[in-house]
Amino acid sequence: MRRSLQFLLFTGVSLIIFMLLPLHALRAQQRSADELREQSFLFKSLQLTDLCLTTEARYTRHPAMADRHAPFQSHPVALEHFPSGSLILPLLPGRDRL
Amino acid sequence: MKRAVERHLNILEFTLASLLRRKAKNLSLLAMYLLVIFILASLLFFVTGLKREAAVILNDAPDMVVQRLVAGxxxxxxxxxxxxIAAIRGVTAVRPRLWGYYYDALNGANYTVMAGDDTTAISEKATIGAGVAKVRNLAVGDLLPLISYDKAPLLLEISAIFPSASNLVAADMIVISPVDFQQLFNFPSGQATDLAVTVRNAKELPTVAAKIAARFPDSRPILKSEIQRTYQSVFDWRGGMTLIILASSLLSFIIFAWDKATGLSAEERKEIGILKSIGWETSDVLLLKFWEGLVISLTAFLLGVILAYGHVFFLSAPLFAQALKGWSVIYPDFKLMPVVDAYQLAVLFFLTVVPYTTATIIPCWRAATIDPDAAMRY
Known part of the structure; x- marks a missing residue:
């Protein structure tokens, strides 16, 4: 087979896989609806406020309950030093209030 | 039509042969390009997946949480x-929440301890998250020994373990009865960590929050919308590590495109000169370079996105997990629900494939329009 046809075939297969990604995502979402319901039930029954993304620092375990000063309150010259602190920002001051 | 297709196939054939002649250079270029797309697409998938899951789950968060602040x-x-607060018009329920953190000196892990409802949580029994069960090697029926704040041991029997499907919510949780909670933390009775407030009409939430803040100046009401917004700004592009990943990926990409746009190597100029002298039109040379750019960028884009999808949704994003894990002893091993945002992928395509292909053509157009003799002598 000509090299150009081999390349077009390879690109075509990659393109088909690429186009199938949204379909796979949709199917996976339908399949995991039960899991999501379970998580939502647990969340509601325990009146939880935060997702468990990381457990290393209080203000990244419960960012919605922390404020912007929390990372610096460990001691008088405390610096924010947890790796997850660079990914998870604490609650922004209320813009949704009156 | 057939002639035009044949012409493109022939030029593509020549392009592939030309790329393979400089195999090491082009393969390393493809690998670097693929890596840039892979990292950007992984970040895109991870953030979109996380935000979607957060949006769905946080719909069930309390309408408002009221904290009390003392000296900041x-x-x-x-x-x-x-x-x-329960007496304020519009408030339907106020539930005191008892929760806190327990540091386990045995393994250095931090647990989130929460008091369940009087009706669901039984004294001296505990329901634990899959992360706690894993790190302490516990099963249903086992005993979980904890040391209370007055140094007395508290033995809790594991009544249930939250399924690993709920890791994103409860991996590090220990749910016990309010009595055990007070005993464990020497927690004063008649007090709560914070209050979960339910309001009948969501539109009244800001008014109720203002009334609470006016009545209790030391209180800090947090609305559900603020909780949801916290998670919508997780992995915000301005956040430290996200900014570093984005900046380094985009910078590497700009270096590629700059390298291509600023000029051709002497060998490439000579090749263009020879092609023109043997009868190739300028349009043929441009088509050749267009295919050259497209072969590299389209292959890198398609493979990069497909690999990123697998990395995030099948392998649970091990590259980003390391950053999230940090120094955590309990790391929730959660699987994100796959989400593909066509708009974001289109932006990624137009930010990477289009500029690269254009950057490949421009210097060739300059070289292809000059005299073949001059191009060969350059």
Whole structure:
């Protein structure tokens, strides 16, 4: 087979896989609806406020309950030093209030 | 039509042969390009997946949480606050929440300990998250020994373990009865960590929050919308590590495109000169370079996105997990629900494939329009 046809075939297969990604995502979402319901039930029954993304620092375990000063309150010259602190920002001051 | 297709196939054939002649250079270029797309697409998938999951789950968060601040730090809320808040018009329920953190000196892990409802949580029994069960090697029926704040041992029997499907919510949780909670933390009775407030009409939430803040100046009401917004700004592009990943990926990409746009190597100029001298039109040379750019960029884009999808949704994003894990002893091994945002992928395509292909053509157009003799002598 000509090299150009081999390349077009390879690109075509990659393109088909690429186009199938949204379909796979949709199917996976339908399949995991039960899991999501379970998580939502647990969340509601325990009146939880935060997702468990990381457990290393209080203000990244419960960012919605922390404020912007929390990372610096460990001691008088405390610096924010947890790796997850660079990914998870604490609650922004209320813009949704009156 | 057939002639045009044949022409493109022939030029593509020549392009591939030309790329393979400089195999090491082009393969390393493809690998670097693929890596840039892979990292950007992984970040895109991870953030979109996380935000979608957060949006769905956080719909069930309390309408409002009321904290109390003393000297800039969160403090316990007396029961009297709950009674007065419950009397505000529009408030349907106020539930004092008892929760805190327990540091396990045995393994250095931090657990989130929460008191369940009187009706669901039984004394001396505990329901634990899959992360706690894994790190302490516990099963249903086992005993979980904890040391209370007055140094007395507290033995809790594991009544249930939250399924690993709920890791994103409860991996590090220990749910016990309010009595055990008070015993464990030597927690004063008649006080709560904070209050979960339910309001009948969501539109009244800001008004109720203002009334609470006016009645209790030391309180800090947090609305559900603020909780949801916290998670919508997780992995915000301005956040430290996200900014570094984005900046380094985009910078590497700009270096590629700059390298291509600023000029051709002497060998490439000579090749263009030879092609023109043997009868190739300028349009043929441009088509050749267009295919050259497209072969590299389209292959890198398609493979990069497909690999990123697998990395995030099948392998649970091990590259980003390391950053999230940090120094955590319990790391929730959660699987994100796959989400593909066509708009974001289109932006990624137009930010990477289009500029690269254009950057490949421009210097060739300059070289292809000059005299073949001059191009060969350059």
């Amino acid at each position: 730090r969160q403090d316990l809320v007396p029961d009297g606050y709950a009674a007065e």
